[in-house]
Amino acid sequence: MQKLIETIVKPLVDYPEEVRIETDENSSRIVYKLFVHPQDRGKVIGKQGRVAKAIRTIVYSAAGSHHKKKTYVDILD
Numbered sequence: 001m002q003k004l005i006e007t008i009v010k011p012l013v014d015y016p017e018e019v020r021i022e023t024d025e026n027s028s029r030i031v032y033k034l035f036v037h038p039q040d041r042g043k044v045i046g047k048q049g050r051v052a053k054a055i056r057t058i059v060y061s062a063a064g065s066h067h068k069k070k071t072y073v074d075i076l077d
Contacts, residue, residue, distance in 0.1 A: 001063055005032060005073065008055055013040035029070040032059065038077045045075060 002021045010016040015037035024031040036044050045052045056073045063071035 001030075001032060001059065001066070001071075004062060005034060005055070005059060008058065009034065009036070009044060012043050012051070013037065014043075015040055025069075027069075029072065030063070031072045031074060034073060034075050036075070036077060041075065041077045 002023065005021055006019060009019050013019060013036055018035075018037040018040075020035040022033040022035070024033065034044070043051070044055070046054075052073075052075055059073050060071055063069075
C-alpha cells in the first residue's frame with residue numbers, strides 16, 4: 001500500500017525525495033501517515049481537498065480488498 005501511495009504522490013510534488021510514509025497499525029485499523037515538504041502540501045491536498053480525496057478513494061478501494069481493517073490516509077508535513 002505504501003508503494004501505491006508513493007506512486008500516486010511523487011509525480012504531483014516538487015520535492016519527491018521528501019515524500020515519506022509511516023504506518024501505524026493495530027488490530028482494527030491501519031493509518032498511513034504521508035509526510036511531504038511543506039511547499040508540496042497544498043498540491044497533495046488540492047483545491048477543496050479534491051486530490052486528497054482521490055488519493056484516499058484509491059487507497060481505500062485497494063485496501064478494502066486487501067485488508068479486513070479500516071484504512072486511513074493522513075497528510076502531514
